[in-house]
Amino acid sequence: xxxxxxxxxxxxxxxxxxxxxxxxxxxxxxxxxxxxxxxxxxxxxxxxxxxxxxxxxxxxxxxxxxxxxxxxxxxxxxxxxxxxxxxxxxxxxxxxxxxxxxxxxxxxxxxxxxxxxxxxxxxxxxxxxxxxxxxxxxxxxxxxxxxxxxxxxxxxxxxxxxxxxxxxxxxxxxxxxxxxxxxxxxxxxxxxxxxxxxxxxxxxxxxxxxxxxxxxxxxxxxxxxxxxxxxxxxxxxxxxxxxxxxxxxxxxxxxxxxxxxxxxxxxxxxxxxxxxxxxxxxxxxxxxxxxxxxxxxxxxxxxxxxxxxxxxxxxxxxxxxxxxxxxxxxxxxxxxxxxxxxxxxxxxxxxxxxxxxxxxxxxxxxxxxxxxxxxxxxxxxxxxxxxxxxxxxxxxxxxxxxxxxxxxxxxxxxxxxxxxxxxx
Amino acid sequence: xxxxxxxxxxxxxxxxxxxxxxxxxxxxxxxxxxxxxxxxxxxxxxxxxxxxxxxxxxxxxxxxxxxxxxxxxxxxxxxxxxxxxxxxxxxxxxxxxxxxxxxxxxxxxxxxxxxxxxxxxxxxxxxxxxxxxxxxxxxxxxxxxxxxxxxxxxxxxxxxxxxxxxxxxxxxxxxxxxxxxxxxxxxxxxxxxxxxxxxxxxxxxxxxxxxxxxxxxxxxxxxxxxxxxxxxxxxxxxxxxxxxxxxxxxxxxxxxxxxxxxxxxxxxxxxxxxxxxxxxxxxxxxxxxxxxxxxxxxxxxxxxxxxxxxxxxxxxxxxxxxxxxxxxxxxxxxxxxxxxxxxxxxxxxxxxxxxxxxxxxxxxxxxxxxxxxxxxxxxxxxxxxxxxxxxxxxxxxxxxxxxxxxxxxxxxxxxxxxxxxxxxxxxxxxxxxxxxxxxxxxxxxxxxxxxxxxxxxxxxxxxxxxxxxxxxxxxxxxxxxxxxxxxxxxxxxxxxxxxxxxxxxxxxxxxxxxxxxxxxx
Numbered sequence: 001x002x003x004x005x006x007x008x009x010x011x012x013x014x015x016x017x018x019x020x021x022x023x024x025x026x027x028x029x030x031x032x033x034x035x036x037x038x039x040x041x042x043x044x045x046x047x048x049x050x051x052x053x054x055x056x057x058x059x060x061x062x063x064x065x066x067x068x069x070x071x072x073x074x075x076x077x078x079x080x081x082x083x084x085x086x087x088x089x090x091x092x093x094x095x096x097x098x099x100x101x102x103x104x105x106x107x108x109x110x111x112x113x114x115x116x117x118x119x120x121x122x123x124x125x126x127x128x129x130x131x132x133x134x135x136x137x138x139x140x141x142x143x144x145x146x147x148x149x150x151x152x153x154x155x156x157x158x159x160x161x162x163x164x165x166x167x168x169x170x171x172x173x174x175x176x177x178x179x180x181x182x183x184x185x186x187x188x189x190x191x192x193x194x195x196x197x198x199x200x201x202x203x204x205x206x207x208x209x210x211x212x213x214x215x216x217x218x219x220x221x222x223x224x225x226x227x228x229x230x231x232x233x234x235x236x237x238x239x240x241x242x243x244x245x246x247x248x249x250x251x252x253x254x255x256x257x258x259x260x261x262x263x264x265x266x267x268x269x270x271x272x273x274x275x276x277x278x279x280x281x282x283x284x285x286x287x288x289x290x291x292x293x294x295x296x297x298x299x300x301x302x303x304x305x306x307x308x309x310x311x312x313x314x315x316x317x318x319x320x321x322x323x324x325x326x327x328x329x330x331x332x333x334x335x336x337x338x339x340x341x342x343x344x345x346x347x348x349x350x351x352x353x354x355x356x357x358x359x360x361x362x363x364x365x366x367x368x369x370x371x372x373x374x375x376x377x378x379x380x381x382x383x384x385x386x387x388x389x390x391x392x393x394x395x396x397x398x399x400x401x402x403x404x405x406x407x408x409x410x411x412x413x414x415x416x417x418x419x420x421x422x423x424x
Numbered sequence: 425x426x427x428x429x430x431x432x433x434x435x436x437x438x439x440x441x442x443x444x445x446x447x448x449x450x451x452x453x454x455x456x457x458x459x460x461x462x463x464x465x466x467x468x469x470x471x472x473x474x475x476x477x478x479x480x481x482x483x484x485x486x487x488x489x490x491x492x493x494x495x496x497x498x499x500x501x502x503x504x505x506x507x508x509x510x511x512x513x514x515x516x517x518x519x520x521x522x523x524x525x526x527x528x529x530x531x532x533x534x535x536x537x538x539x540x541x542x543x544x545x546x547x548x549x550x551x552x553x554x555x556x557x558x559x560x561x562x563x564x565x566x567x568x569x570x571x572x573x574x575x576x577x578x579x580x581x582x583x584x585x586x587x588x589x590x591x592x593x594x595x596x597x598x599x600x601x602x603x604x605x606x607x608x609x610x611x612x613x614x615x616x617x618x619x620x621x622x623x624x625x626x627x628x629x630x631x632x633x634x635x636x637x638x639x640x641x642x643x644x645x646x647x648x649x650x651x652x653x654x655x656x657x658x659x660x661x662x663x664x665x666x667x668x669x670x671x672x673x674x675x676x677x678x679x680x681x682x683x684x685x686x687x688x689x690x691x692x693x694x695x696x697x698x699x700x701x702x703x704x705x706x707x708x709x710x711x712x713x714x715x716x717x718x719x720x721x722x723x724x725x726x727x728x729x730x731x732x733x734x735x736x737x738x739x740x741x742x743x744x745x746x747x748x749x750x751x752x753x754x755x756x757x758x759x760x761x762x763x764x765x766x767x768x769x770x771x772x773x774x775x776x777x778x779x780x781x782x783x784x785x786x787x788x789x790x791x792x793x794x795x796x797x798x799x800x801x802x803x804x805x806x807x808x809x810x811x812x813x814x815x816x817x818x819x820x821x822x823x824x825x826x827x828x829x830x831x832x833x834x835x836x837x838x839x840x841x842x843x844x845x846x847x848x849x850x851x852x853x854x855x856x857x858x859x860x861x862x863x864x865x866x867x868x869x870x871x872x873x874x875x876x877x878x879x880x881x882x883x884x885x886x887x888x889x890x891x892x893x894x895x896x897x898x899x900x901x902x903x904x905x906x907x908x909x910x911x912x913x914x915x916x917x918x919x920x921x922x923x924x925x926x927x928x929x930x931x932x933x934x935x936x937x938x939x940x941x942x943x944x945x
Contacts, residue, residue, distance in 0.1 A: 029444070030445060030446040031444040031446050031498075032446055032453040035453050035671075036453055036456075038671050039456045039668050040668075042670075042671055046665065046667075047666065048461075048666055049464050049664050049665045049666045049667075050464070050665070051464060051465075055466065055467050058469055058470045059465055059467045059470070062469070063465075065613065065617030068615060068617040069616065069617040069618075072616030072617065103625070104625075283757055283762065284734035284762075284763060285734065286758075286761045287754055287757075340754075342753065344746050344750055345740060345741040345745065345749070346735055346740035346741060347740070348746075350749070350753075350754070
């Protein structure tokens with residue numbers, strides 16, 4: 001068979017060689033005719049231009065603005081996902097959000113969430129937009145938290161990892177704040193609010209309830225509930241290049257707040273907070289050194305103490321990343337973070353970080369001795385210069401922690417009295 | 425009779441001859457009627473992931489002869505037609521012609537009626553009908569960078585027009601909000617995907633995102649709607665299945681392969697399909713598809729809504745580079761990250777010192793650009809080098825940059841980038857062109873010498889017989905510039921330079937006229 005074919009091919013090729021030029025000359029004497037013939041042949045087998053199913057689906061999603069519709073919901077009513085406190089589980093619930101009230105000058109947000117771990121979080125917020133050309137910011141924020149399993153390891157820097165317990169926190173608050181921006185980047189303001197708190201036995205069965213392990217002396221406020229009137233002032237300088245994913249600039253915040261015990265149980269205190277952040281970019285911002293120093297200091301009048309649930313704490317995804325959440329707690333805290341970030345590709349940065357910090361009972365202990373340290377690395381996923389997912393892997397003397405968060409490592413927080421509450 | 429199909433197969437496979445009597449064809453034959461092709465949209469996200477993960481289209485073979493550009497005439501140029509028109513390099517355009525671009529004489533006239541608006545998007549903009557009912561797309565600068573996007577759009581539009589592409593007729597315009605009238609019952613889709621009436625307040629909110637001039641007016645770029653019915657973007661690979669005239673796969677079209685050089689020169693890293701547009705045009709009773717480049721807002725130093733990324737000129741993602749960055753903890757600093765940019769808000773991030781045309785790539789792999797060969801690059805580079813300093817300055821002037829220092833900086837960058845392009849690509853093939861037979865001698869221009877770049881001259885010419893049917897060169901007829909007499913209807917000149925032994929240019933002459941050029945490397 002092969003032989004027969006082989007015998008035929010040279011003959012056919014010969015015929016072709018003889019015929020082709022002649023045919024070509026006879027039928028396609030010009031380049032133009034050749035091109036025309038090619039087009040005619042193509043015209044005979046035309047078909048509608050099509051895109052793949054996947055492309056059609058993506059187009060549909062994009063054209064119908066399905067993500068935007070889902071995120072905005074129906075006339076502002078939508079589902080709120082996530083956003084719970086660390087280790088609070090995955091939260092879900094309805095949210096009403098409008099930014100077009102009063103002809104776009106008023107923004108409102110109301111939400112209620114319950115999480116997979118039984119945590120609940122409610123929020124009602126009214127905020128101004130573009131008052132006096134954006135120079136005035138006014139906000140009313142009311143919150144409710146029902147956090148039944150907050151970790152507690154005992155007071156002070158020497159608390160033990162093995163001392164883990166948990167407690168219930170149930171609070172309601174309402175705060176009003178007013179800020180003025182006399183020049184770009186500078187914000188001065190004051191705020192006031194009310195806070196009602198109820199604490200109780202933790203609902204986590206795997207661990208002891210805090211009140212069974214620690215005495216009221218170690219956990220001031222565990223045995224007696226009170227309410228607070230709080231008020232204060234803040235001062236902020238913000239010249240970050242992009243607050244959602246900064247690569248350059250600085251952020252300096254100073255706040256003073258007074259908590260008055262409305263039931264005169266001796267839980268009033270002053271809270272001083274300072275936070276300094278600096279971003280040092282190089283190689284066209286493809287490399288960044290991010291630095292942060294933060295301290296919370298408290299003082300009390302004679303006969304007063306700071307209740308344990310309002311004491312600053314350290315440990316977790318946003319501060320000491322090699323330690324468990326809420327690992328250290330005392331009347332004062334100091335935190336230092338340094339990150340070296342570099343761009344791996346356009347949508348992802350990597351980071352090496354070092355955290356150091358401590359909690360301490362007396363303000364005079366504000367120094368760099370006996371710092372707890374953690375180290376690690378992380379991934380930062382960005383879209384249009386906004387960090388939408390962060391993974392951090394931290395190591396410390398107490399082991400290893402992995403964090404998956406949907407925020408920047410030094411997240412922007414609200415200002416004023418409401419921001420001073422440790423559990424948001 | 426059984427042998428006849430086999431013979432016919434050979435007949436279709438074998439090219440009949442190298443040259444036809446009408447070669448070289450400078451203009452595409454009249455197109456076949458395209459009928460009624462359907463409009464179709466492409467997804468830029470799909471385009472992004474497809475090209476990053478798979479890079480579609482026919483690629484150059486790893487071994488064996490490369491696939492040369494398929495849509496060129498025997499001189500190696502695309503023919504004037506639906507894709508391309510030979511312009512500045514082939515007939516030097518005047519300064520006025522360069523500045524006019526694709527039109528340049530009829531800006532939109534007031535009052536403008538807003539007939540469509542974007543509720544979102546990175547650049548604020550809207551569509552208007554002007555006093556003469558002509559449709560224009562109006563886009564504004566980002567607040568942080570006055571003049572940047574509008575200047576980049578118009579300047580690059582003029583360059584791409586002079587380089588031969590079909591582009592829109594664009595103008596820098598200034599308007600006062602009072603010049604705008606909103607069409608009755610106009611609606612728009614807001615950022616939440618909701619259909620809403622478009623009101624004066626929406627217009628104000630849109631304009632608030634743009635910088636305002638001292639006199640209260642706004643500066644914008646107005647692009648006249650392209651002639652014909654829009655059909656959607658073209659892809660940088662394959663062909664349109666419903667277009668009878670689209671015979672060459674796009675990844676093998678010279679003007680799309682060579683576009684890499686132009687895009688590098690002008691910092692056009694946004695080479696996505698959606699920045700192109702096909703329109704159905706009717707001319708002389710024939711309906712055909714014309715192919716355009718569009719939307720140059722992300723060129724030069726502009727990233728449309730902000731300065732361009734310093735990554736410009738590098739892929740957004742490659743496995744290799746990402747692995748290197750991860751493994752070295754970022755200590756392996758990419759070359760582009762070392763660029764220094766002066767602070768010109770109206771320019772954005774654009775420079776020439778670190779720019780390397782051979783390293784430059786668009787944001788993600790472009791199948792046509794990936795297939796480019798040294799002759800594609802030379803074809804483009806010679807056009808870039810053809811722009812004089814004065815012409816570059818004149819085109820930059822169309823951007824109406826108010827800061828003379830910024831304007832001079834941009835001109836300087838473009839000149840330096842141009843020269844780097846010449847140096848890079850004139851060394852990969854013999855940099856000679858504009859062949860003609862004058863008084864019986866083969867003459868040509870040494871473009872490297874002409875532009876003051878290293879030249880491989882002197883050149884040697886060997887003349888041979890050429891059999892057009894067999895497509896084979898025969899006996900040597902002579903040496904030197906003087907074309908030999910006799911030797912049949914076609915003779916071939918092989919031009920070489922001892923300084924670059926692997927590079928040759930073949931020129932074919934018929935009846936005293938150059939009919940073919942081919943380069944090897």
